[in-house]
Amino acid sequence: LTEHKPDRIAFINGTTVGGMEKSELYYSDFLENNNHSEYISAHDCGAGTDQVADYFSIFDATYTISTACSSAINAIILGANLIKAGKVDAVVVGGTECLSKFHLNGFNTLMILDREPCKPFSRNRAGLNLGEGAAYLVIEKEDAAKKRGITQLCKLGGYGNACDAFHQTASSPNGQGAYLAMKGALADAQMSPAEIDYINVHGTGTPNNDSTEGIALTRVFGEHVPDFSSTKAYTGHTTSAAGGVESVISILALQHNFVPPTLNFSEPMEEVATVPVTKTKHKPMKHIMNNSFGFGGNDSSCIFSKIN
DSSP states (O other): OOSSOOSSEEEEEEOSSTTHHHHTTTHHHHHHOSTTGGGTTTOSHHHHHHHHHHHHOOOSEEEEEOBTBTHHHHHHHHHHHHHHTTSOSEEEEEEEEOOOHHHHHHHHHTTOBOSSOOOTTOTTOOOBOBOOEEEEEEEEOHHHHHHTTOOOOOEEEEEEEEEOOOOSSSOOTTOHHHHHHHHHHHHHHTOOGGGOOEEEOOOOSOHHHHHHHHHHHHHHHTTOOOEEEOOHHHHOBOGGGHHHHHHHHHHHHHHHTEEOOOTTOOSOOSSOSOOOOOSOEEOOOSEEEEEEEOGGGEEEEEEEEOOO
16 A cells, blocks of 8 residues: 555554543543643544554555444545545454453443353354454555556455444344344345355354344344354454454454354354354355444444455
8 A cells, every 4th residue: 555555545443442542541630630631632542543543654645434343444435435435445443442441331331241251153152252453445446456466365246334223232123223234235245145155253152142142143144044153252342343253253254265254152042043054164265254233233244255
């Protein structure tokens, strides 16, 4: 990007906590003195986006997406739409998240933290494990990438976003938001459900998410749900960064033709008959779906495809 910079490039960052892991430490100081006042300006979730953009000095526009756990995939969606609309030539998209006391205590208050390693899609699942991290992708039109001499990793085949607005933190019992997001991604890609080879599910390990996501998978794919797994038992739930982290994992799986297993699985859920892949599986892959579902039922899916 620095040696052969696109004419117009945007940075779109999904994040929620921002610089809160520092500002929360010095809240009392803010009230009494100016010893740590530099952290006030870093508190806002968009501040980190601007700092990254300033550091690299290559971006013509910056955007911050904050839709909880669907933030990073929504950054991918916004970036693709900006390119389609002719607003930019390339985008760097993804998400970043750090752990904070606010973050930890918020999920603890909801009583969805597992004190042991999380067990996505298992009957005895008890909640999620929080993680932190960051991951980004570069998206541009195929002809523009070829013109710049760039090796293309895959194609962003389609994407969908929906909001079921059922509850502030819980997804709807029938998985309506997840269903609409996956159906939207398939429609955008002009693909049938049977063409999906693997799904990197949201799979947090919470009773609510895994049940409703399982129901949504059955609604979309019927009796032929593709191989699916949750990689959050490896990384923890990186919340706003999850869509970026898991997009990278999905693209690696696509490139190397493997399905990463779901760790800690014990026995199937009572609600749905579908079970995740629990041992590394090697097979030819052409199309992979990646799910990220956020609070408020803001749910997003995208599809990555091999380049023919």
